[in-house]
Amino acid sequence: MNKGALAAMVMGCGVLMAGCANDQEDIQKWMNGQAADMRGAVKPLPEVRIFPVVDYLAVNDLEPFNAARIEPTKPEKRRVDDPRLDPDRQREPLEAYPLETLRMVGVLGKGKSINALIQADKALYQVRIGNFMGRNYGKVIVINQDSLELQELIEDLNEGWVEKVTTVQLHERQEAGK
Numbered sequence: 001m002n003k004g005a006l007a008a009m010v011m012g013c014g015v016l017m018a019g020c021a022n023d024q025e026d027i028q029k030w031m032n033g034q035a036a037d038m039r040g041a042v043k044p045l046p047e048v049r050i051f052p053v054v055d056y057l058a059v060n061d062l063e064p065f066n067a068a069r070i071e072p073t074k075p076e077k078r079r080v081d082d083p084r085l086d087p088d089r090q091r092e093p094l095e096a097y098p099l100e101t102l103r104m105v106g107v108l109g110k111g112k113s114i115n116a117l118i119q120a121d122k123a124l125y126q127v128r129i130g131n132f133m134g135r136n137y138g139k140v141i142v143i144n145q146d147s148l149e150l151q152e153l154i155e156d157l158n159e160g161w162v163e164k165v166t167t168v169q170l171h172e173r174q175e176a177g178k
Helices: 003-037
Strands: 103-110 113-120 123-127 138-143 147-156 160-169
Touching (some): 113 138
Antiparallel strands (some): 113 123, 147 160
């Protein structure tokens, strides 16, 4: 490379550098002009309100954050120790069937005694007050012309055994279509 070419190259770089310097001066002037017009504005803090101190007067009442206040109270269940739960008692035939599969198909009456006719599978059984049926130790307590009532014992894991009255309605066949 000769000296003239090298000098021209250095001169070209200098001109380019001078052009860059002018661009930055323009930017710096613009920024200074914008900064002169800017004003910082900080909103004042909201006024702190002081609330009066109130004593809690319901010390003997239910605490406001107690779970019992949120959850509804459960109805009281009666715990039952019943002789029907005797494992040595001989089971009656209808205790082998779930109550949903048993159907009351009729009523027989003689004098003051009344028996209900219960169908289990294809067999027919006579049931009177005091008999057991269903898997929940259901004892027949009332027999009417169109229903019977059982007093069942349902096992409750928390409370032991709970009594429940269940009604079995008379199942009438509709033979009008035959």
